[in-house]
Amino acid sequence: MRVEHHPILGISRKPDTYILFNGERIPAVTGEPIAAALLAAGVHNFRFTVKSHTARSVFCGIGRCNDCKMIVNGVPNIRTCVTPVQEGMTVETQYGLSRKEE
Incomplete structure (x- = not known):
């Protein structure tokens, strides 16, 4: 899903770092939004709602929702749609207002 080379704009980007998502290494490009790295890796469930426990993902992509x-x-x-990737980040699925209760 990630555009690694754009033939018209001349943009060329390949993953140069990793983030840890729920303990799994996900390739990422330094500076791209965390959400972009996760979507490129096939991750679509970012959080689960408090009341109905339904999955949510990127909706607006500009930090408003x-x-x-x-x-x-x-x-x-x-x-995560407006937070840039930095080397060594850890990212976890959010359940309600924080971590999943065990």
Whole structure:
């Protein structure tokens, strides 16, 4: 799903780092939105709602809605569509307002 080379714009980007998503290494491009890296890896469930426990993913892609919120580096409610990838990030699925209760 990731455009690695754009023939008209001349943009060429390949994954140059990894993020840890629920303990799994996901290839990513430094600076791209976390949501883009996850979508490129086939991840579509970012969080589950408080009341109905339904899955949510990217909706607006510009940081206005709440559907892409995840736990990033231990901090809940981070909008992943506007948060850039940095080397060594840990990203977790969010359940309700934080982590899944065990």
